[in-house]
Amino acid sequence: MATLVFLEHHGSELLKGGLGVLSKAASLGDDVSGIVIGSGVRGLADEAGKFGAARVYVADDAQLEAPLPQPRVDVLAQLVRDKGADTILFANSVLAADTAAGLAARLDAGLNWDLVDIARNDGKLVGTRPALQDSVYVEVGWTSQPRIALFRTGSFDPVASGGAAETEDVPVQLEDFSTGARMVEQAHAESEGPSIEEADVVVAGGRGLGGPENFTLVEGLAKALGGAVGATRAVVDAGWYPYSTQVGQTGKTVSPKLYVACGISGAIQHKVGMQGSGVIVAINKDPNAPIFDFSDLGVVGDVHQIVPKLTELVEQRKGQ
Incomplete structure (x- = not known):
């Protein structure tokens, strides 16, 4: 089977x-290719080969510089028709979600959304997706080809196999209507650490911090751990912290190796955005807070006392 990873x-x-999805696809034993689309991106092909791609297609053109979905749909649709890929996989992002949906419409293909795993069962590809606010997992499939899948953020860790990939340039021929949109402005949130979607460690704060001024405690611990800062919807709605850090049903879904919840009660809307984390540590003065029901380690106490001490201990350990 031929699999293409965006x-x-x-x-x-x-x-x-994307590298995590690439590694997962390679582990299934398929003939796996990756595709890199943009302007000045040829140098990225070698890295993809290290994570399981047998070949990497490169669409390098000035028309593809802006991260717009429609031109990417054009490139992908033509490549699938030319090369015959029967499975196209995406790691979730705003751009990937728009591109996957557009590609499914263009190819009249089935799209399974928000998957957290994929496997082969009796020769057929089967995806796993959370349902009912992540309280259960269901298996889903496809009734036709090509199959398109979009995976939840953090579903797979990249696994370097040390291989090398062949590189092949693909032609860029855009439809007239695909060039009608243009990127007026693009801004990136300033952050000293990794992005919240890519971070191995996320330290998040809730209303239990007491006020926006106390988010310095969360920031300090996140910096000490080399992680990113997250926030609950209540905090964002109150104007304490920017929406770009919101974790939960109406924010971002994260799956770090370590998630530290500071002063967070654990409402279901927040839970669905972080329960896929490897280890969850909760700090809350309320012993009956719901977050303790799904935490790996719970600390009952005042975040204003515990977090500074924890940060101090982490810094001491790093200095040894």
């Missing part, structure tokens, strides 16, 4: 999500 990039780096 490899999104930011600047000169391929995003971890």
